[in-house]
Amino acid sequence: MMHNRLLLALAALLVLLLIGEARRVAPLLEDDLARRPHRPAECMFGKQIRELGSTWYADLGPPFGVMYCIKCECIPVQKKRRIVARVQCRNIKNECPKPTCEEPVLLPGRCCKTCPGDYSPDIAQDVPPQISPEEEERSLKHFATLLTGKTSLPLRRDDLTPSSTLNDAYNYVATGRFNFQRKNLYYSFYLSNSTPRPRSLQFVDMSGSILEEQTINPIGGVYQNATGKLCGVWRRVPRDYRKLLREERLHVALIWGPSATLTGQLSRYRSLATEQFSALLEPTIGTDRSLMSGAGATAIISASTASAPSIHVLLVFNGMFFPSEISDVPLTVQLEHLEKRYVIFREDIIVGKPSIERNIGEVRSALSGADLRLLARGKLGITVSSRSDPQALSLHGAVGPRATCDLYQTLLSSEAPSSASGLAWAFLDRGGALRYGVQLVGLEDGNPILTLVDDGGKRRTEIEDLTPALLAGLANGSIERPGPRLLEPLFSGELGVVAASHLGSVLRGRLIQKPVADARDTSAPILLRRPDTEPVASGMAGLVWASVDLDCTLHYELEITGLADGERTLQLHLETMPLIAQGAPVARRLLEEFTGTVLEGSVTGLSPVELYRIESGISYLEVRDKALGAVLKAPFKTRTPLSCLPHYADNDVASVVAYNMQPPRSDVENSACFHETRFYEEGTQWTAKSDVCTMCHCHRGLTSCDTVPCPVTPCAYGQIMKTMPGHCCPVCTTVSILNETQSNVTATTTPGSRGCMLAGQYHLAGAAWHPYVPPAGFDTCAVCTCDVVTLEVKCPRVQCPPLDCDEKMAFRPDKKACCRQCPPVSKSVATPSTGDMLPRDQATVSTRRTADEILAGGGCKYPVGGPFENGKEWHPRIHSHGEMKCVKCKCKDGEVKCDRKRCPRALCNTIARQKKQGSHISDIDDCCSVQCKRARRHHRLHHHQKRTSRRELRN
Numbered sequence: 001m002m003h004n005r006l007l008l009a010l011a012a013l014l015v016l017l018l019i020g021e022a023r024r025v026a027p028l029l030e031d032d033l034a035r036r037p038h039r040p041a042e043c044m045f046g047k048q049i050r051e052l053g054s055t056w057y058a059d060l061g062p063p064f065g066v067m068y069c070i071k072c073e074c075i076p077v078q079k080k081r082r083i084v085a086r087v088q089c090r091n092i093k094n095e096c097p098k099p100t101c102e103e104p105v106l107l108p109g110r111c112c113k114t115c116p117g118d119y120s121p122d123i124a125q126d127v128p129p130q131i132s133p134e135e136e137e138r139s140l141k142h143f144a145t146l147l148t149g150k151t152s153l154p155l156r157r158d159d160l161t162p163s164s165t166l167n168d169a170y171n172y173v174a175t176g177r178f179n180f181q182r183k184n185l186y187y188s189f190y191l192s193n194s195t196p197r198p199r200s201l202q203f204v205d206m207s208g209s210i211l212e213e214q215t216i217n218p219i220g221g222v223y224q225n226a227t228g229k230l231c232g233v234w235r236r237v238p239r240d241y242r243k244l245l246r247e248e249r250l251h252v253a254l255i256w257g258p259s260a261t262l263t264g265q266l267s268r269y270r271s272l273a274t275e276q277f278s279a280l281l282e283p284t285i286g287t288d289r290s291l292m293s294g295a296g297a298t299a300i301i302s303a304s305t306a307s308a309p310s311i312h313v314l315l316v317f318n319g320m321f322f323p324s325e326i327s328d329v330p331l332t333v334q335l336e337h338l339e340k341r342y343v344i345f346r347e348d349i350i351v352g353k354p355s356i357e358r359n360i361g362e363v364r365s366a367l368s369g370a371d372l373r374l375l376a377r378g379k380l381g382i383t384v385s386s387r388s389d390p391q392a393l394s395l396h397g398a399v400g401p402r403a404t405c406d407l408y409q410t411l412l413s414s415e416a417p418s419s420a421s422g423l424a425w426a427f428l429d430r431g432g433a434l435r436y437g438v439q440l441v442g443l444e445d446g447n448p449i450l451t452l453v454d455d456g457g458k459r460r461t462e463i464e465d466l467t468p469a470l471l472a473g474l475a476n477g478s479i480e481r482p483g484p485r486l487l488e489p490l491f492s493g494e495l496g497v498v499a500a501s502h503l504g505s506v507l508r509g510r511l512i513q514k515p516v517a518d519a520r521d522t523s524a525p526i527l528l529r530r531p532d533t534e535p536v537a538s539g540m541a542g543l544v545w546a547s548v549d550l551d552c553t554l555h556y557e558l559e560i561t562g563l564a565d566g567e568r569t570l571q572l573h574l575e576t577m578p579l580i581a582q583g584a585p586v587a588r589r590l591l592e593e594f595t596g597t598v599l600e601g602s603v604t605g606l607s608p609v610e611l612y613r614i615e616s617g618i619s620y621l622e623v624r625d626k627a628l629g630a631v632l633k634a635p636f637k638t639r640t641p642l643s644c645l646p647h648y649a650d651n652d653v654a655s656v657v658a659y660n661m662q663p664p665r666s667d668v669e670n671s672a673c674f675h676e677t678r679f680y681e682e683g684t685q686w687t688a689k690s691d692v693c694t695m696c697h698c699h700r701g702l703t704s705c706d707t708v709p710c711p712v713t714p715c716a717y718g719q720i721m722k723t724m725p726g727h728c729c730p731v732c733t734t735v736s737i738l739n740e741t742q743s744n745v746t747a748t749t750t751p752g753s754r755g756c757m758l759a760g761q762y763h764l765a766g767a768a769w770h771p772y773v774p775p776a777g778f779d780t781c782a783v784c785t786c787d788v789v790t791l792e793v794k795c796p797r798v799q800c801p802p803l804d805c806d807e808k809m810a811f812r813p814d815k816k817a818c819c820r821q822c823p824p825v826s827k828s829v830a831t832p833s834t835g836d837m838l839p840r841d842q843a844t845v846s847t848r849r850t851a852d853e854i855l856a857g858g859g860c861k862y863p864v865g866g867p868f869e870n871g872k873e874w875h876p877r878i879h880s881h882g883e884m885k886c887v888k889c890k891c892k893d894g895e896v897k898c899d900r901k902r903c904p905r906a907l908c909n910t911i912a913r914q915k916k917q918g919s920h921i922s923d924i925d926d927c928c929s930v931q932c933k934r935a936r937r938h939h940r941l942h943h944h945q946k947r948t949s950r951r952e953l954r955n
Helices: 002-024 133-139 222-227 239-246 270-274 369-376 484-491 608-616 656-660 735-743 745-749 840-848 851-856 905-917 923-954
Strands: 043-045 048-050 055-059 066-079 082-091 142-147 174-181 184-191 200-204 210-215 229-234 251-257 260-265 277-283 296-304 310-318 329-337 343-351 359-366 380-386 394-401 406-412 421-428 434-441 449-454 461-465 474-479 495-500 506-510 512-515 526-528 541-548 554-561 570-577 587-594 598-603 619-625 629-636 673-675 678-680 685-687 694-699 702-707 720-722 731-733 755-758 761-764 784-786 887-892 895-900
Touching: 043 082, 142 251, 142 270, 142 296, 142 310, 174 260, 174 277, 184 277, 210 229, 210 239, 222 229, 222 421, 270 296, 270 310, 277 380, 296 369, 296 394, 310 329, 310 380, 329 359, 343 359, 369 380, 369 484, 406 495, 406 541, 406 554, 421 506, 421 526, 421 541, 434 495, 449 484, 461 484, 484 495, 526 619, 526 629, 541 619, 541 629, 554 570, 554 619, 570 598, 570 608, 587 598, 608 619, 673 694, 673 702, 755 784, 761 784, 905 923
Parallel strands: 082 210
Antiparallel strands: 043 048, 055 066, 066 082, 142 174, 142 260, 174 184, 184 229, 200 210, 200 251, 251 260, 277 296, 277 394, 296 310, 310 359, 329 343, 329 380, 380 394, 406 421, 406 506, 406 512, 421 434, 434 474, 449 461, 449 495, 495 506, 526 541, 541 554, 554 598, 570 587, 570 619, 619 629, 673 678, 685 694, 694 702, 720 731, 755 761, 887 895
C-alpha cells in the first residue's frame, strides 16, 4: 500500500514537472511558439498541442508510460481581458466507485477496478464530441459581419483613460466574411475608402474577453494589395469557441488605436453560400450627418444566367431610420450605373422592427444579359435610401468581387505517361479583372495552345484563349472584362485549364477555390517536379505556396497530384544550403511528416541566416518518401521582412553561400567549386585566404591547391634577399630600398607601387616566380621575371644541356623534372642537367664501382644522383630549387633517411634582429631564416584566434 502511494506521489510530481516543462518547451511543429507576440489559447503538454477544453491521461513516457489515474485538462484562465489556457492535472483514484463484488479486476487502460461481467464506462474516460468534424464544418461554413460605429460593443478596457470613452473609429465602415475549414477560421474584410488599415484584430465573446488576437501587417501581401482586402486565419479554433461561433455569440474587433475600435457579430446568412459579388455602403454625400453618423451596410449579391437572368441582393444595414420610425419602415433599394447615372431597377422593402445595430433586407429582380456583364465588370452600384426623406438618409456603394479572400488553383497533369506537368492559378482583383498565371514544364512542343474551358456541360466549351500570353512555358496576364460566361464556371469549380501540344500531349486541370491566408498571400506558387525526367504513369507533381510573416514564421500550403498510394508517409523538407558544389556544406530541415495530398503548416525558429538564404533564392523545397527518397523538388524563394534578416558588414559569414553569388550551374562542364566558405566559377584561380602562399583553381567542380614554389634567384653584390609583406618569394634589394619599404609598407603592397601584373597576380619589380598554369599547377620549368626598368614580364623556360648518351636511353627522374638525363654508367658520369648536377665526391665514387656493386654493399637508390654508398651523407638537389642545404640525407644499410635542420628559438631571435637592422644573413642561416619565418606566422595566427575566441565569449 505504501509502495503504491509512493508511486502515485512520484507520478504526480513528474506530471507537474512535465507541465512546467511543457510551458517552456515548444511544440513539435512550431519550435519557438513562445516568441509569437499573441499566443493562441491552447495547452502544450510535453511536445503535443492540446485543444482548449480537451482531456487526456498523463503520458510520462518510459518507464512509467500512461498514468490512467492522472487526468489532465486544458482549462481557460482569464488574465485581465485575455483568455489563456492552462494544464490542470489531478489524481482521480479516489473518485472511483466502490466495487460490489469481493474480487474486482483492473481492466487494461482503466483506473478503477470493476466486477467481472459489469459494463460501465470508466470515470476517467473523456467525453467524445457530440458531432463529427464533417457535420461541424458544414454547420460553421459561412458567416458574415458588419462593423460600424452603431454595431460596436462597449468593450471593457484595461486602461481606464478619459480618451477610452471616445471612439475615433466611429465613422469607419467595414464588412467581413468568415469560412470555417479543418478547425481553422479564415476571415476576410472589405474596408471603405475612408477607413485605414487596422493595427490588430481580436475575436471576443459577449463580455469583451479576448479569445484570439492577431497583429495586422501594415503593408499587406501581394494578394491583399491587388484586391484591397484584409485576409487572415485563426488556426486551431478550440472546441468551446466553435460552440460560441455556432450559437452566433462570437464577435470580431478591428483595432486602430487605444480609442479607435469597431466590433461586429458573426452571423449566418443563407446567401453567403452562393455569393458572387459584394458591396460596402457608406453614407451618401449630402445626407444628415447627425442621423447617419456611424451608419453603414453590406450587400451579399448573387446572379444567375440559367433560364432567365436575375439578381438576388441581401442587405445588412443600420442607421436608416428617423427617431420617430419604430415599425414597418419603408426603404428603397436601387441598382444603378455608376458612370451614366441611370437606374437599372428600383425595389421597395419594409423593415418591420428597426434595430440600431443590424437590419436585414432582401431584393430579387430580373436583369438583362447586358446588365449582368456590367455587374461583373464593376460598373454598377447599390443605393439604400429612406422612403420618407431620401436626401437625409441614404447609403451607397459600388458592386465589386465578393469580399471573401479566395483564389483558384490547379495542377496540370497528363492522363498518359509523361514527364510534363504544370500549374495554373487565378483571382479577381479589386477592379473585377481576372489575373492569372500558368507554368508549363516538360512539354515536347515549345508552342502549345493554352485555353480556358467550361467543363460543366456534356461538351467542353472554350471560353478564353491564353496562348498569346504564353512565353517559354510561362503565362501571366489578366482578363479585364470577364462576363458571366467565365465567372459562373469559375465560382462553381467547373473552369478548366488545357495546354495542348501540336504533337498530341495534353495537360489539363480544373481551377478549385482556396482560401487566402499567410502562405497564399504571395506572388505565385511553386511547381514541384520529380528530380528525374523519365515519364511516369501517375504524372506526379506538386504545388506549394510559401511566405514569411512579420514574426519570421514560415507558412506553407502544399497540394500533390498523381500520388499512386495516398497512404504513403511523406516528408516535406526545406534545404537552405543544398548540395550544389562538391565540398559545400548542406543544411536540410524536416518541416513535417504527412499522408495524403494536402498539407498546411508553419514553422518558427528559423535563424536569420536561413531566412536570408530563402530570400536569396538558393533554397529548395523537397517532398521525400522514406523508402523511395526524393520524389518532388523545386527551388524556393520568397520575400522576407527586413526585421528577420541578419545584419552583416561583409560576406565572410557562415551563410556565405547565400551572400557569395547566384547558385552555380550544376552541369559538369560549367560546375562551380566551394573552398573556404566561398564559391568559385569554373576555370578561375585565386589565392587561398588562410595562406597567401597557396594558389588554387577550379577544374570540373573540384578545387586543387598548390604551395607557391620560389625559384633560386642569386643576388648581386650589395643586395640581400628580402620577402616583402604580402608576398611569398624573396626578392633582391639593397638596404636603402629595404628601409624605405619598411617605412612605407603600403607602397610596396599596392598596385600603385612598381611591379608587374600577370594572371591577376601582382609581383614586385625584380621579383622572380614560377607561372601558375591551371589545371597542371605551377610550371617549375619556367621562371618569370619582372624587369626592374621596363616592368615587362618574361617567362623563359629552363635550357637543358645536350645529352652525352643516346636520346632513347635518357629519362626523367620524376614527372616534374624539366630535363632528361642519362642513366648512370660505370665508364663515366653522364652530364646531367643544370638543375640535376651530381655531387663531386659521388662522381669519383661512381667511376670506381658500378651501381650494382654499390647496392650490393648496402648502398641506397635515389632519384637524383644515386645510388649512394652505405654511410654517405649529402644535401639533396631539386631541379627547381637546387641544393637543399637545410635538409641532410644519409644512406644506411640500403635505406635513405633525410632530416631537416632544427633551428633553436635563440637563433630565430638573432635572425629577426639582424633583419630589423638590415644586416647580412649568412648562408648557413638561410634555412633557419625560412623556418623561423613560418614559425612566427603560425605563432601570430594562433594568438589571433585566441583573442578572437575571447572576444566572442565576452560578447
